[in-house]
Amino acid sequence: xxxxxxxxxxxxxxxxxxxxxxxxxxxxxxx
Numbered sequence: 486x487x488x489x490x491x492x493x494x495x496x497x498x499x500x501x502x503x504x505x506x507x508x509x510x511x512x513x514x515x516x
Contacts, residue, residue: 489515
C-alpha cells in the first residue's frame with residue numbers, strides 16, 4: 486500500500502494544542 490500525504494494548513498500557531506488534537510483524529514481515522 487502506498488503512503489498518502491496530508492497537508493495541514495492552519496493558523497493555530499505553535500502554542501495551541503489544537504493541532505495535536507487534529508493530528509490524533511486523523512491518525513485514528515487513517516493510521
